[in-house]
Amino acid sequence: MISLRKIIFALTLLILLGSCAKQSSPTGGPRDETPPTLLESDPKDQSLNTKPEQIKLTFDEYVALENASKGVVITPRINKDQVEFSSIKNSIIVKLNQELEDSTTYVFDFQKAVVDLSEKNPAENLKIVFSTGNSIDSLNFSGKINFYYPENKEDYKNVLVGLYPVNDTTDVFTAPPYYLSQVDTAGNFKITNIKNGSYRGYAWRDANGSLKAEFKSEDHDFILDTIDINSNVENVQFNLSKADLTPIRILRSSGFGQNFDLILNRNPIQTTVKNEELGQEYFYVNSDKRIRIYPKSPKTDSIPFQLSLLDSVGFTKDTTIWAKFQASERRPEKLEITPNSGKNFFQNLDVELKFNKPVTSIKLDSLYIQYDSAAFIPIRSEMMFFTDSSRRDLLNIRVAIPDSLQKEIFTLKASDSTFTDIEGQLNEKPVSANYRKLKREGLADEIKGNIEGSKPPYIVQLIDSKGEVVNELFIERGNQFSFKLIEPGTFKLRVIEDTNGNKRWDPSNFTQKRQAERVFYFVGEENKKEIIVRGGWTLEDQNIKATPPTGIKRTVENP
Template sequence: MGGPRDEDPPIVLDMNPENQSLNTKPEEIIITFDEYIKLDNANKNILITPRINKDEVIITALKNTLVIELNQELEDSTTYVFNFQKSIQDLSEGNPAENLKLVFSTGQTIDSLTFSGSVNNYFPGRNDKLEDAIVGLYPIDDTTDVFIAPPYYLTQVDTAGRFNITNIKAGQYLAYAWQDDNNSLKAEYKSEAFDFIKDTISINQNIEGIHFNLSKGDQNPIRLLRSSPTGAHYSIVLNKSPIKITLENEQVGKDIFYSLTDKRINLYSEKPIEDSLAFNIQLQDSVGYQVDSLIWAKFEESERRPEKLTIMPNSGKSFYQDLPVELTFNKPLKSINFDSLYLAYDTASVIPITPEMLSFKDSLRRDILNIKLSVADSLPFDIFTVKAADSTFIDIEGQYNEEKLSANYKKLKRETLADAITGTIANAEGPFIVQLLDSKGDLKQEAYFDSGNNFSFNLIEAGTYQIRIIEDTNGNHRWDPANYEEKRYAERIFYYIDPETGNKNISIRGGWTLEDLIITSSPKTGQKSIQN
């Protein structure tokens, strides 16, 4: 009712000190605008380089004036940049001031060197945004790093993954990038994706073409926190979950088995043991840290009621001929009653499940059971159900499953399946882990290629997919994150990108074959001239 909406951003009328000023050490900064203003998360959105103590800085907006009280002595012969990004907005409509920067020097010259490039995220979460990522530089003689303190120079990444740090003083620096989820201006060991360049960067001219690949990996070395009897079994508590466990004792796999829950290894014995047993335990975490220790475990009589046996099936899976049944138990199994374990495909017809069809994923754990059987095309049914009565399974503590098992699997018809997806991986060296992901990002198929750059998937359910490549540099059949202490980069990950649409998705229908797809590798961490 009061006229057209105000869409004009605030305009600067005056700056004190003036932009590009020399030989100035202001105690406060005053910027006057042509209209009333407000601040939007100034502590996060106003980037100040090089590093100052932001805890001492007081930023206020009063009417049309912004006042920044520095409350600290600035360094000599240093160029300071205040990048306001979108933190200054008009009071009425929230229009941000555009491209607002203040640059001044405490010396006789303005530093003008730049450091620019791009940032990629290997496994972005749903809430991860590239514009929340930070790129920072630390002088080579700085005793801090990205996990300890904010960098000397920094900038935020834009929505397209680009960054540009300006007004840098010539020198040698260490470079980092990280997903700054908590706005602390430093990376978190456990929870934030990060990357680094292990080589010293000499900035005596503008540096371009730098690339970072962010990924998460808890950088704290794995440790044994404590161990003690818990009822009749023995528990080992860790600070993080291992990816590799080696237990050395002649009884392991015979009378003693173990399970792994969140940060806890549980040892189970089929019967109480009077004397303590020595176990040499070797653990490795996802980053590559290892621990080797000796523990003495007790397996005593206990009146404590054992935990109930539970089953988690991978129900809901689709299959063509080979049924992909996997049953996960919370404890090692001791025995199975096969009379009450079968595959049902109508109200009256069943296929008995026999011992030959079963195998444990790990014979030392006996907590993940795979059932392997094929279903003939001649059976004209869509849904097949693995059934088990209560008391079918008995665990090592003598507990039976109290709930019945009923896990459904959908059989696909041959005519609805796509024939194949084939392609070539360019500009990369194997071994490769090649993964076919559905539209939700869930893994549908995976293949491992020790040599060569060609890949293929056959008999695929119609749908929309993505193809992800993991460059398995060390050949251990899994992706390895970065190890900061050892200055080892994360193994490279990249996707098939449709050359016409520019996106990752590919669609395939029944009877189709997609041939000769070319997957081009993404840049490695570093600069083109110093790539490893």
């Protein structure tokens, strides 16, 4: 007889063997990198004389839609708010919910919106083209995008190019375009299947996905001339930059203590205040969207001032204001001073002191440059000047440091009560600001070159690794530039084509049909903009080629 122990052992062995033979899904294996493949579509690609109520795409695997409302580009324009996108197993369904135009070619470009379920691989070159008439429109509009003020790494994500029929009453700021294209990662674009006609062209960064430009916050550009498309249009250039088109205006005015405030909706780039006694009896400051006018003493009558404001896009505001300067028990604000501490210099030490209020007097005996514990250079009146005598809120001090002083750190010192403002307030805290003197042998000798493909006047800027302008030239004639005695570092060279010679960059103004002034950079080997500068170096032939202007580059055939 078989013992009970043997029976139990046999049963246990059978259970173990069965467990080992059990099948399971593999835990590893290669990653699926194959994108979904389109098997069929309804309507079929390149179909004629069709007005579908929906579009159905069938793939070889289960698929999903990612951000379809933004990722799927439909041209020409339809009401995308009525379109319904859905994914069911291996199918994508697009319900249009609207009547399509007659004799029109429609393009549904799914870009990277359709992905497989397993690894989110996007379907490649997924585009369905059909016509509600008896022919497919085949004209193209293509070119390249450039940024006048690019980020550290040029990013073309969300940049769109659009065409509007010339008789369309909308534009890029009011409605989505009739034809639309997404810019690729290299800054190129191509709108396909365009109907023969006349159009207006725009490009913009659509950060919020509205399919139109927000002029306050989004880079944009536009072509001034009407674009006649009766054949393929190539070599189109757009140069994007920001331009806030909100006209400058005065929001309100009121007294502040015995002073008078004007509150603005935005900061002007140029402010002109006129009064016969301005700079003598009255002074003003302009900061943080506010103009504050200070009297030396209260006034019983309202005082007229002519005010002229200019904003960055060229809008102006000219008006007469009547200011009241009544006696007040309100305690005046404290006098605050901000020096440009931390700057380096070679021979001339340039100090800037920024005040929050106009300064009326300075005690020179408590203002000096210290370079040793017991050694200093006194500041004399001829070393100082206010940038604007009607404001007296920015004091410039230039001190020539002799080469015989072999010191590295020089410190501006101002005791408390050195400065008195228009309200009789003294600086309560002493001022101390350090500046470092550079050695000649540690400086680069020169960076020089030519500007090509453009006409003066120019503003040429040397920009450090922080993006700050460390040196600037205004060139009225000729195309040569030269920066001398440069501190070592990594820089960029930027040129502004200052068309109107006002010594500043002027952005575009769509309402005035004025494009932005061109901005372009030195580009070296391997398409790099950075220039490395070392002590004792001279960098020649740093030639800067202008970016093509906005518009269509016409090719000239040889006769």
